[in-house]
Amino acid sequence: MxxxxxxxxxxxxxxxxxxxFDNRHHNGTRHYGYCVLGAGPSGLQMGYFLSKARRDYxxxxxxxxxxxxxxxxxxxxxxxxxxxxxxxxxxREFNLRHDWNSLLSDKPELxxxxxxxxxxxxxxxxxxxxxxxxxxxxxxxxxxxxxxRIRAVQSATGRSxxxxxxxxxxYTCSVLLVATGLWVxxxxxxxxxxxxxxxxxxxxxxEDYKHQAVLILGKGNSAFETAQSILGSxxxxxxxxxxxxxxxxxxxxxxxxxxxxxxxxDTYQLKSLDGLVEARLEKIVIAQRMEQSGRRSGxxxxxxxxxxxxxxxxxxxxxxxxxxxxxxxEELPGHHIDNFPTRKPYDRVIRCLGFRxxxxxxxxxxxxxxxxxxxxRLPGVTAWYEGKDTPGLFVLGTAAHxxxxxSSAGGFVHGFRYTARAVHRVLEHRYHSNEWPSTRLLTTQxxxxxxxxxxxxxGPYQMFEALGDVVLLRGSHCEYLEEFPIQALPQFxxxxxxxxxxxxLIVVVMQYGKKKIDYxxxxxxxxxxxxxxxxxxxxxxxxxxxxxxTEEEMKLRPPGWPLPRPKxxxxxxxxxLTEWDGPISHIQPxxxxxxxxxxxxxxxxxxxxxxxxxxxxxxxxxxxQQGYLKQQGVPHNSRLRQHVHDAGLAPAERNAATSGADPxxxxxxxxxxxxxxxxxxxxx
Numbered sequence: 051m052x053x054x055x056x057x058x059x060x061x062x063x064x065x066x067x068x069x070x071f072d073n074r075h076h077n078g079t080r081h082y083g084y085c086v087l088g089a090g091p092s093g094l095q096m097g098y099f100l101s102k103a104r105r106d107y108x109x110x111x112x113x114x115x116x117x118x119x120x121x122x123x124x125x126x127x128x129x130x131x132x133x134x135x136x137x138x139x140x141x142r143e144f145n146l147r148h149d150w151n152s153l154l155s156d157k158p159e160l161x162x163x164x165x166x167x168x169x170x171x172x173x174x175x176x177x178x179x180x181x182x183x184x185x186x187x188x189x190x191x192x193x194x195x196x197x198x199r200i201r202a203v204q205s206a207t208g209r210s211x212x213x214x215x216x217x218x219x220x221y222t223c224s225v226l227l228v229a230t231g232l233w234v235x236x237x238x239x240x241x242x243x244x245x246x247x248x249x250x251x252x253x254x255x256x257e258d259y260k261h262q263a264v265l266i267l268g269k270g271n272s273a274f275e276t277a278q279s280i281l282g283s284x285x286x287x288x289x290x291x292x293x294x295x296x297x298x299x300x301x302x303x304x305x306x307x308x309x310x311x312x313x314x315x316d317t318y319q320l321k322s323l324d325g326l327v328e329a330r331l332e333k334i335v336i337a338q339r340m341e342q343s344g345r346r347s348g349x350x351x352x353x354x355x356x357x358x359x360x361x362x363x364x365x366x367x368x369x370x371x372x373x374x375x376x377x378x379x380e381e382l383p384g385h386h387i388d389n390f391p392t393r394k395p396y397d398r399v400i401r402c403l404g405f406r407x408x409x410x411x412x413x414x415x416x417x418x419x420x421x422x423x424x425x426x427r428l429p430g431v432t433a434w435y436e437g438k439d440t441p442g443l444f445v446l447g448t449a450a451h452x453x454x455x456x457s458s459a460g461g462f463v464h465g466f467r468y469t470a471r472a473v474h475r476v477l478e479h480r481y482h483s484n485e486w487p488s489t490r491l492l493t494t495q496x497x498x499x500x501x502x503x504x505x506x507x508x509g510p511y512q513m514f515e516a517l518g519d520v521v522l523l524r525g526s527h528c529e530y531l532e533e534f535p536i537q538a539l540p541q542f543x544x545x546x547x548x549x550x551x552x553x554x555l556i557v558v559v560m561q562y563g564k565k566k567i568d569y570x571x572x573x574x575x576x577x578x579x580x581x582x583x584x585x586x587x588x589x590x591x592x593x594x595x596x597x598x599x600t601e602e603e604m605k606l607r608p609p610g611w612p613l614p615r616p617k618x619x620x621x622x623x624x625x626x627l628t629e630w631d632g633p634i635s636h637i638q639p640x641x642x643x644x645x646x647x648x649x650x651x652x653x654x655x656x657x658x659x660x661x662x663x664x665x666x667x668x669x670x671x672x673x674x675q676q677g678y679l680k681q682q683g684v685p686h687n688s689r690l691r692q693h694v695h696d697a698g699l700a701p702a703e704r705n706a707a708t709s710g711a712d713p714x715x716x717x718x719x720x721x722x723x724x725x726x727x728x729x730x731x732x733x734x
Contacts, residue, residue: 082108084477085213085223087200089116089191091463092447092470093229094180095153097189099474102156103482109189110213110221112196116180119233120173125254126279127173130271130308131463135163146508150464151176153183154471160186170310200226201413202440209442211416225477226416228429228437229446232405236427238267241366242336245358249276249402256283262397264288265360267331269295273402274311277324281313286323288392289314290360292330300569302562302588304459327391335361336399337377357395407449416440421452428452433538434545435473444477446470453537458516468509468517472535476545485547488522489530493648494673496521496528497641500558504590504622504630509533514560514588515612520546523553523648526672536612540601554596556647557613561591563624564610575624579635582623589624592640594647618646 086093089111100107134148151162166175199214211226235250249272259280266273269291277287296306317324337359366381384393406427418437420426430438435450437443451461459465478484518536522529563586576585593616603614620643630636645652651671660674
């Protein structure tokens, strides 16, 4: 054997490995555990959680910086997300309730107020804040990667996703987190829709609308934002959509028309040439008609001016060869109804119908279905934000808003920063066997903890009726899980890693009342705690179940209910200050409800009362068992301590462990000794 042959073989093998690596690198294939598509606020929020957990991830962004959507939108450069800096409180969690722009992180100073102090900030401030977020947290973002195709492949190791960019480079990942937002303009096809300008391309200079009659299609915030900018320049502004205006302060939905954009409502109702009309866009026709005016003083004809007329399909004669943009006088609505509201021509028609999800980049193997609501503009996702029929593909941010569309804040930063955290907790359990974070509490501490959460927590407050706190009752103690997607409650154990015991569970949710009321009338609020279930404003509601609700029960829940009918339900009466700390109106009714659920006395007692109860009851109240009898709160008096010992009432763990269901429970509801109700002062 040639002595140089082994060396030759070794060099050949090494060359093969290097060549293989070079080919892999040349082909552009990169492998990650998690791919986050989009460096907008939801993508960066997920990037933070993945980075903190030290996961293998990459954020892919097609533009040169984060939050590129906000470089162009909103077109008139004012955000409608509240930036309330001065709350009078030092509690960071409470302050997030009124900070609608900041993302979550472990850096308390990394807040949006560092880039703007305006209540309604300029849009340019948001990309600046996101850039700061990326830099200070060291997030892994790769810019200039425009993903044009996404496909799923199945292998022996499981399902994975392959993302191909504009350079045909591939990125492969086990979990794909889609955070692309909504940026494709929503369009409706009708006769003459080609004559309409889009919100995405119109001029934002009010001078360009001087003396013009403008018709705006749509009545959302983008439509009213556009109308408001030209009110002082245009001769008249009309707005048309299929439904009347929905006011956010009436619907409690932040995506409906906000007061900062609604000046046209004044000019309409005070009869100053502007107005609102209703018609289905599919039934209208925008027709172009060239109007020729009379002669000028020099004898020359004036230039023809393009005029756009709004008419209805039923008035337009069917014709095959004639240009659809030309109409006769008989085809205009004014010919049939002489006071038709939009009978006069317009100089321009603008489409402001919002945006839709970009489905075009998904291969059939990886494309989530269209949502059943929101006119199919959004992808359909499960209650834990995983694409339906696309396991391992999760949708984040505005694109995942179909779960709480037109009800909660999941389509906005102050809502989806919490749903992104919920998705991350699902990922941590599914792929890394980490249970949903929980706090272990003594049952006697439960009331105080709930009061703390409803008084300051931002997640359930913003994602009302969508995220809720789950309390797993365990007898003498309980486990408290924060911000679980309540529509996924039937899958609670598989998603969280926690089991429900025979003691049951309590779900704490924030809700609005369902009754239609005069929102500015004298009877708009309920202050009587005995009628708390009639509360109209946002308030905490507690649902008690002895077993987990099933998927079927979730589907058959009463209309308007976020959860199925429980074994017991408790409404905490609405509070003008949203603090829920009234001893009589809030704390005492809550305690009585919790006592009903855990079947034991939850009152707090002075040491003397615990001592007397210990002498006269086989099982003293739980507060005394977990405090006084464990020598917590007992006076340093040897004689009193001797009384406890002689009576055989020394602390025993078996009493605490078996105190969950006491058949003598009703006896403890009678007043005993010098009892007090526990409460909290929530300011830190």
